[in-house]
Amino acid sequence: MKTVKISLNSIDKVKAFVNDVTKFDSDFDLVSGRYVIDAKSIMGIFSLDLSKVIDLNIHNDADVESILAILKPYIVE
Numbered sequence: 416m417k418t419v420k421i422s423l424n425s426i427d428k429v430k431a432f433v434n435d436v437t438k439f440d441s442d443f444d445l446v447s448g449r450y451v452i453d454a455k456s457i458m459g460i461f462s463l464d465l466s467k468v469i470d471l472n473i474h475n476d477a478d479v480e481s482i483l484a485i486l487k488p489y490i491v492e
Contacts (some may be wrong), residue, residue: 417476421486432486445470
């Protein structure tokens with residue numbers, strides 16, 4: 416499992432993010448405080464505080480580099 420910090424601070428960014436993660440068979444979790452949301456659920460994402468940076472857990476060790484390349488626009492260094 417790999418964890419990265421992402422920012423989804425606009426509605427368009429959330430829609431694009433969900434479209435990108437649904438391309439993969441892997442599981443993705445968004446963690447904000449004590450809440451853990453399926454990253455492929457657009458309704459779940461909108462229940463989070465999107466003004467803050469969110470942790471993204473990627474449950475795939477084989478494909479992680481190609482996943483990170485596609486998700487690069489959302490990743491906060």
